[in-house]
Amino acid sequence: MSLEIARIHINSLYFPDQSKPALKNINLVINEGDFIAITGSPASGKSVLLHCITGAVPKYYDSKLNGTITIRGLSERTSISDNSGIIGYMMQEPQSQIVYEDVYDDVAFGPGNLCLEKNEIDSRVHKCLKLVGIDYLIHNNVKELSGGQAQRVVLAGVLALGSGFLLLDQPTAELDPAGRKDIYGALGELCHDKKLTICMIMDKSHEVLRYATRILEMDNGTIINELSPKEYLEKLKSNKQPPRIKKRMKSGELHGETIAELKGVTYRYKNGNIGCENIDFSIKNGEFVAIVGTNGSGKTTLAKIVDGLILPTEGELRLFGTTICKKSKIKIRNDIGFLFQNPDNQIFNDTLKNEIAFSLRIKGVTEDEISTKTDDALKKVGLIEYKDAHPQKLSRGQRQLLAIGCILASDCSLIVADEPTSGLDEFQSSLVMDHLFDLNQNGKTILFISHDLSIVRHYAERIVVMHNHCIILDMPSSSLNDYLLELKEIGLDFEDILE
Amino acid sequence: METEMIGETEKYWRTDTKALVGGVFLGIVFTIICVLADVIDAVLDPSLALLGGTVWAIFTAIIVMTYGQPAGIIGGAMQALISMATGMSPLGFFFIFANCIGSVVYISIARNLSMKSLRDYVIVQFITSLVGFFFVGMGTMIVYSLPFNVALACAVIGVVVTTIVAPLITKNVVTSIKRSGLA
Amino acid sequence: MSLMPEYDKNNTLVEFIDPRTKALWMITVIFLSFFSDNILEMIVIFLLIPISSVLLKQKLSNYKNVVPILAIIASQLIVLQILFCRQGEISYSWWIINIYDQALPLAAVGIVRASTIVLACMQFLSLTSPIDMQLLLMKFKIPYKYATLAALGLRFMPVIEDEFGVILESQRARGIKIESVWDKIRSLPSVSLPLLYRSMRWSRDTALSMELRGFGKYPNHTFMKSLNLNLWDILSSVIMTFSILIVIIL
Numbered sequence: 001m002s003l004e005i006a007r008i009h010i011n012s013l014y015f016p017d018q019s020k021p022a023l024k025n026i027n028l029v030i031n032e033g034d035f036i037a038i039t040g041s042p043a044s045g046k047s048v049l050l051h052c053i054t055g056a057v058p059k060y061y062d063s064k065l066n067g068t069i070t071i072r073g074l075s076e077r078t079s080i081s082d083n084s085g086i087i088g089y090m091m092q093e094p095q096s097q098i099v100y101e102d103v104y105d106d107v108a109f110g111p112g113n114l115c116l117e118k119n120e121i122d123s124r125v126h127k128c129l130k131l132v133g134i135d136y137l138i139h140n141n142v143k144e145l146s147g148g149q150a151q152r153v154v155l156a157g158v159l160a161l162g163s164g165f166l167l168l169d170q171p172t173a174e175l176d177p178a179g180r181k182d183i184y185g186a187l188g189e190l191c192h193d194k195k196l197t198i199c200m201i202m203d204k205s206h207e208v209l210r211y212a213t214r215i216l217e218m219d220n221g222t223i224i225n226e227l228s229p230k231e232y233l234e235k236l237k238s239n240k241q242p243p244r245i246k247k248r249m250k251s252g253e254l255h256g257e258t259i260a261e262l263k264g265v266t267y268r269y270k271n272g273n274i275g276c277e278n279i280d281f282s283i284k285n286g287e288f289v290a291i292v293g294t295n296g297s298g299k300t301t302l303a304k305i306v307d308g309l310i311l312p313t314e315g316e317l318r319l320f321g322t323t324i325c326k327k328s329k330i331k332i333r334n335d336i337g338f339l340f341q342n343p344d345n346q347i348f349n350d351t352l353k354n355e356i357a358f359s360l361r362i363k364g365v366t367e368d369e370i371s372t373k374t375d376d377a378l379k380k381v382g383l384i385e386y387k388d389a390h391p392q393k394l395s396r397g398q399r400q401l402l403a404i405g406c407i408l409a410s411d412c413s414l415i416v417a418d419e420p421t422s423g424l425d426e427f428q429s430s431l432v433m434d435h436l437f438d439l440n441q442n443g444k445t446i447l448f449i450s451h452d453l454s455i456v457r458h459y460a461e462r463i464v465v466m467h468n469h470c471i472i473l474d475m476p477s478s479s480l481n482d483y484l485l486e487l488k489e490i491g492l493d494f495e496d497i498l499e
Numbered sequence: 500m501e502t503e504m505i506g507e508t509e510k511y512w513r514t515d516t517k518a519l520v521g522g523v524f525l526g527i528v529f530t531i532i533c534v535l536a537d538v539i540d541a542v543l544d545p546s547l548a549l550l551g552g553t554v555w556a557i558f559t560a561i562i563v564m565t566y567g568q569p570a571g572i573i574g575g576a577m578q579a580l581i582s583m584a585t586g587m588s589p590l591g592f593f594f595i596f597a598n599c600i601g602s603v604v605y606i607s608i609a610r611n612l613s614m615k616s617l618r619d620y621v622i623v624q625f626i627t628s629l630v631g632f633f634f635v636g637m638g639t640m641i642v643y644s645l646p647f648n649v650a651l652a653c654a655v656i657g658v659v660v661t662t663i664v665a666p667l668i669t670k671n672v673v674t675s676i677k678r679s680g681l682a
Numbered sequence: 683m684s685l686m687p688e689y690d691k692n693n694t695l696v697e698f699i700d701p702r703t704k705a706l707w708m709i710t711v712i713f714l715s716f717f718s719d720n721i722l723e724m725i726v727i728f729l730l731i732p733i734s735s736v737l738l739k740q741k742l743s744n745y746k747n748v749v750p751i752l753a754i755i756a757s758q759l760i761v762l763q764i765l766f767c768r769q770g771e772i773s774y775s776w777w778i779i780n781i782y783d784q785a786l787p788l789a790a791v792g793i794v795r796a797s798t799i800v801l802a803c804m805q806f807l808s809l810t811s812p813i814d815m816q817l818l819l820m821k822f823k824i825p826y827k828y829a830t831l832a833a834l835g836l837r838f839m840p841v842i843e844d845e846f847g848v849i850l851e852s853q854r855a856r857g858i859k860i861e862s863v864w865d866k867i868r869s870l871p872s873v874s875l876p877l878l879y880r881s882m883r884w885s886r887d888t889a890l891s892m893e894l895r896g897f898g899k900y901p902n903h904t905f906m907k908s909l910n911l912n913l914w915d916i917l918s919s920v921i922m923t924f925s926i927l928i929v930i931i932l
Contacts, residue, residue, distance in 0.1 A: 309851065
């Protein structure tokens with residue numbers, strides 16, 4: 001019989017200024033060796049539940065908790081640091097969890113805080129880096145590491161504390177497919193070989209289903225269902241939506257005239273590095289195009305050139321029939337919206353309506369029209385009830401929808417989206433992509449970059465593949481299956497786990 | 500571990516990790532925005548550093564109103580040392596005093612006021628600016644060998660501008676931070 | 683362009699020197715520049731920095747980022763001294779402007795002193811790793827909890843700088859102009875507030891992560907490295923302290 005690691009009993013949890021409880025009627029027992037994946041709609045309470053287990057709620061986030069949380073028989077903990085050695089916690093962004101630049105120093109940070117002997121710390125550092133498969137990076141600077149490697153450093157640091165119970169909040173949300181596979185592989189092995197107990201929030205990748213032992217579904221602050229991975233997989237398969245089918249235009253054609261054209265375009269950075277090379281690419285009015293490729297293949301550079309954010313160092317760029325130079329780009333770019341990976345890099349106003357109004361003022365919209373357009377945009381993205389709320393209080397997915405709302409209000413013809421679903425879970429990703437699809441159905445041209453190959457498969461009608469700064473494939477998504485092997489060879493695995 | 504609790508003392512004296520780390524991060528943001536302001540000042544008002552001074556005033560207030568002390572001292576010291584070490588200002592040594600003592604003065608007065616009206620922010624800013632520009636004035640005389648009357652004139656202009664411009668911006672930003680729930 | 687000079691951990695010569703010696707060197711150089719009014723002496727003191735960098739096998743290009751900034755400060759100082767200096771005799775007069783003969787020498791002294799302070803601090807940062815900085819502060823009885831913040835600052839400065847670059851790009855993509863000086867002033871809220879909120883979110887996550895890794899659980903911390911003064915450190919510290927004392931007495 002497995003050892004009981006945690007017993008969570010929550011009657012209710014309220015945050016200030018909220019009438020609805022964030023969590024209610026939670027009764028959960030976690031046993032040694034469990035690999036629990038938690039899924040649910042946005043704001044269903046997944047992260048809040050993890051924070052309750054860590055003790056961050058109520059100590060870090062002002063709240064009223066009615067219930068008890070017992071970890072390894074202990075229910076009273078005076079501070080969060082009391083949980084170190086018992087619980088290991090990992091978040092989405094590896095950057096915010098790495099304290100020292102040197103990999104060795106960072107992994108040694110946790111055991112050093114526990115005042116262990118030097119020999120013991122050294123032994124743990126070496127052991128944990130080996131466990132996660134990056135012992136060869138032991139004295140590297142974290143700046144030199146990829147996202148997956150950095151997240152593995154964080155994992156090693158957490159394991160070095162000797163806690164056998166890991167809580168992971170979408171640990172691979174910001175990683176590319178290769179990075180995700182690394183992390184889940186390492187976690188699966190640890191759970192199986194070292195009897196580690198893991199409780200994590202599922203991101204949009206279904207990779208975790210290979211390793212999980214229990215799936216918890218949450219909604220409205222409570223656990224509504226517990227399934228085995230097989231049952232969950234079956235449920236996903238039965239609910240699986242077919243790829244979106246594009247409506248034809250009134251003319252009977254799918255697309256209009258060419259709105260962006262690149263001929264022999266090359267971009268070189270100031271330090272001599274190549275961004276993209278010899279690109280011949282065009283996009284027609286009304287298309288929904290995905291650009292895919294491994295890290296450093298030139299996708300973002302291409303997107304920025306199409307947006308007019310940067311001008312090519314060689315070759316010709318034409319947008320809306322005009323050859324783009326420094327003078328003309330400012331005028332043309334009013335018709336192009338760019339959705340960045342992280343909406344927090346753009347949002348700064350104190351209410352949602354002010355944020356959208358700001359976007360409209362930049363475009364020169366009159367004050368009379370601003371109020372109507374703002375409300376319209378907020379209704380379309382489903383955020384009208386949060387009109388006067390502070391954007392920073394929204395979830396990440398909602399903030400991304402706000403960014404979409406800003407673009408919507410500006411009525412741009414071409415929308416370029418760089419990893420619009422990065423950091424979002426499955427539901428939030430679907431919301432964002434559904435909005436982009438609806439925009440496309442209403443005549444907008446969409447060009448998006450994504451590492452999430454399942455999303456590309458599901459939404460894009462045309463896929464452009466980049467590798468080593470060049471376009472190597474440009475095909476309709478219906479032809480994707482003919483190229484799966486070639487794509488896998490360059491690191492793009494379009495295999496759908498549901499298949 | 501002391502956290503933000505009931506009572507004015509606890510609100511303005513916080514040694515929990517969240518406040519200390521917050522002070523570090525806001526100190527870095529302070530530094531970066533100061534760099535931007537200094538670039539603008541170099542073109543618009545060389546040697547007066549009016550925009551830089553305004554940024555100083557705003558961030559000294561924001562850090563201490565959000566995270567209390569010792570975060571105010573930590574953030575201020577961070578900005579001073581980084582600006583010295585990166586060449587953004589050779590007066591960095593005097594900024595240590597301007598920033599740290601300035602933030603102590605700010606919070607010492609703020610805790611005795613409601614800090615709800617603009618008038619409260621103006622009063623606190625005026626006194627803080629007097630202290631801050633005193634040290635900066637000393638710095639310009641010692642490091643740059645500027646005459647006393649020039650240093651005094653620059654300091655007076657700095658106090659006036661920061662007292663007029665900074666309080667409204669500070670109040671709006673502090674209110675927005677409180678509403679955001681990030682603090 | 684990164685503001686912070688980078689620490690080169692592959693430089694074994696630098697690793698050999700105790701950070702207390704490095705700090706004392708920085709203080710000595712700055713102190714000597716404050717106590718000297720002779721321009722030739724000050725130039726010699728200033729040159730100690732690049733010479734010592736070369737001897738320690740550091741690249742002089744580490745200091746190149748600061749040259750334009752010092753050039754701007756220098757030009758401002760020259761203008762201020764020309765307009766407001768009242769020391770010495772009037773060497774040139776035009777309209778209401780009287781230029782005194784001590785204006786340029788004083789400007790030169792100010793420029794060299796400012797440059798010395800800046801380069802000395804840059805050198806110290808480029809010679810001292812974040813862990814050494816932490817250990818150095820703890821040697822001066824700063825509690826471990828606060829000493830760690832110095833290392834944290836050095837770690838996150840380039841990260842937040844990079845993030846600022848991304849924010850500038852994002853806001854430009856949105857249509858906000860950040861070209862002329864007036865554009866830059868108008869765009870200050872739209873570039874600084876996202877950075878502020880982003881950093882606050884980051885700081886919350888970092889603090890939580892640190893606490894869950896035991897930070898603050900005990901008043902002490904086991905470091906894998908310890909500071910030990912070797913003979914060279916003691917000798918050079920004695921010489922530097924002696925120099926400071928002589929200057930004070932004389």
